[in-house]
Amino acid sequence: MAPLAVDTLCNPFTPENIQRNFFEGDEKEIAESVGVLKGLRGYSPQEFMAKLEAAGVGTVILPTLLTWSYWEQRPIEWTAVEEIVEARKDFPDRIFGLYGVNPRLRMAGVREMEDAIQHKGFVGMHLHPHGFGMPPNHQWYFPFYAKCEELGATVVISMGHTLEFMPGEVGRPMHLDEIALYFPDLKIVCAHTGWPWVEEAIAIASKHPNVYLGTSAYAPKYWQPQMLQFMDSRRGRHKMVWGTDYPLVRHEDAMAQIGQLGLKDETVRALLHENAQKAFSL
Numbered sequence: 001m002a003p004l005a006v007d008t009l010c011n012p013f014t015p016e017n018i019q020r021n022f023f024e025g026d027e028k029e030i031a032e033s034v035g036v037l038k039g040l041r042g043y044s045p046q047e048f049m050a051k052l053e054a055a056g057v058g059t060v061i062l063p064t065l066l067t068w069s070y071w072e073q074r075p076i077e078w079t080a081v082e083e084i085v086e087a088r089k090d091f092p093d094r095i096f097g098l099y100g101v102n103p104r105l106r107m108a109g110v111r112e113m114e115d116a117i118q119h120k121g122f123v124g125m126h127l128h129p130h131g132f133g134m135p136p137n138h139q140w141y142f143p144f145y146a147k148c149e150e151l152g153a154t155v156v157i158s159m160g161h162t163l164e165f166m167p168g169e170v171g172r173p174m175h176l177d178e179i180a181l182y183f184p185d186l187k188i189v190c191a192h193t194g195w196p197w198v199e200e201a202i203a204i205a206s207k208h209p210n211v212y213l214g215t216s217a218y219a220p221k222y223w224q225p226q227m228l229q230f231m232d233s234r235r236g237r238h239k240m241v242w243g244t245d246y247p248l249v250r251h252e253d254a255m256a257q258i259g260q261l262g263l264k265d266e267t268v269r270a271l272l273h274e275n276a277q278k279a280f281s282l
Helices: 015-024 028-033 045-055 081-087 103-119 139-151 175-182 198-207 225-231 251-258 265-280
Strands: 005-007 057-063 075-077 095-100 122-127 154-158 187-191 211-214
Touching: 005 265, 015 028, 045 057, 045 251, 081 095, 095 103, 103 122, 103 139, 122 139, 139 154, 139 175, 175 187, 175 198, 187 198, 187 265, 198 211, 198 225, 251 265
Parallel strands: 005 057, 057 095, 095 122, 122 154, 154 187, 187 211
Antiparallel strands: none
């Protein structure tokens, strides 16, 4: 029997969080425009994990996602560390956290991240660079990267296109090249496929042993042919991690679509389970 899948980037699912970030916040109009709000509701941890298990998913990694307003310089989507702590109380081996980075917190942010990783079940950090207007190789982020490497934690960076009215160029995967060169032992995930620069993302993942390419935010039926070829090859099979960016992609839909892609069995096992275990030291 195949092991249950690991969703490496799944947004928090509780009723309070869903209401705040999708039905009441600045993201509502965007979420509505791409169909995210249809049938969307919140779940208790027990309900959500049972729902996931029925779909073949056993583990989720939840970011305290911080989406920053480029124009107004304030958070427009956020989750507190304690929300993740509360969600994982009954599922300490199945729910993990990623600390959402705000570079303007400087070393206070680094210390808060360190506490979350060392004491609260977090396995790394998450960065959404677009709203800050600074590419991920900007010097302000480097203290966070250094601390993650020191702790053996993983860095997940949302790359490529963003639906918000923010600079897109900061999401070019090539910006990760400098980070991987400086931190060769730091595990880095280029999330969101890097679209529209998918080939650039593949090049970076191919070049650096410590860089993985994540599928989050894109349903499998929309994965680019170049990425499918890469993940199903010996060169790329162990460089891809699956994620949904739930609720943008629903788990049951993703799992059904993956089964229709014609991927090799060993590719599916690596994509859904094995690579995540290695990339996040689960």
